Amino acid sequence: MVRIGHVLILSAFCGVTFSEAIHTWGGLNFGMTEAQVRSVLGSKMIKAGGDQSEVVDRLFIGATARESGVEGFDGHASLFFGKADKRLARINLMLDPNSSTDSEKISAYRGLRDNLLKKYRTPVSTSGCADDALNGFAADDCNMIFRTGGQTVTVWITYRGVPGFAVIVYEPLPRQNPMGFSVMHEKYGKNDQNN
Numbered sequence: 001m002v003r004i005g006h007v008l009i010l011s012a013f014c015g016v017t018f019s020e021a022i023h024t025w026g027g028l029n030f031g032m033t034e035a036q037v038r039s040v041l042g043s044k045m046i047k048a049g050g051d052q053s054e055v056v057d058r059l060f061i062g063a064t065a066r067e068s069g070v071e072g073f074d075g076h077a078s079l080f081f082g083k084a085d086k087r088l089a090r091i092n093l094m095l096d097p098n099s100s101t102d103s104e105k106i107s108a109y110r111g112l113r114d115n116l117l118k119k120y121r122t123p124v125s126t127s128g129c130a131d132d133a134l135n136g137f138a139a140d141d142c143n144m145i146f147r148t149g150g151q152t153v154t155v156w157i158t159y160r161g162v163p164g165f166a167v168i169v170y171e172p173l174p175r176q177n178p179m180g181f182s183v184m185h186e187k188y189g190k191n192d193q194n195n
Contacts, residue, residue: 026067027040028040032088034081041063045063047064058082060080061078061079065079072097072111075166079091094165095166112157116168129144142156152169
């Protein structure tokens with residue numbers, strides 16, 4: 001009986017050390033398996049089961065999904081999973097304007113920028129996202145980085161006279177363990193930027 005009590009106490013303690021779900025794009029949570037992602041995305045899923053030989057930063061593209069819920073844009077999301085644990089670790093959302101005129105593209109990008117600012121609040125970093133740039137007076141791309149809800153949301157909107165395309169990358173923030181090291185470094189056994 002004593003052993004059962006220890007197991008229950010240990011299980012309860014371990015349950016507390018796991019981080020809460022980090023909600024992200026498309027109703028997904030970081031840490032989901034491919035099957036869980038497939039069940040949430042349903043018909044939005046274009047391709048499931050990616051090529052694990054295409055590894056980027058210890059991640060592989062495990063699925064691709066359509067995105068048509070952003071007003072003025074069509075796009076797709078590449079869903080990256082950890083090579084070791086096969087859990088959702090990053091989402092790259094690529095958006096192209098579905099408008100034909102420059103003024104419609106500018107309006108769509110203003111809406112996208114304003115919606116991101118409304119949803120994620122003040123970015124920790126911004127460059128080139130002023131209204132003048134959206135009116136075609138500047139050639140700078142719009143770059144914003146948000147840190148909110150346990151994730152980093154990085155936004156790039158390209159300008160070549162008019163807005164071109166947008167890329168939004170969703171990644172969980174590194175978690176700290178009780179010893180003060182980020183979970184990512186602890187997991188891979190490295191504490192430097194090159195690995």
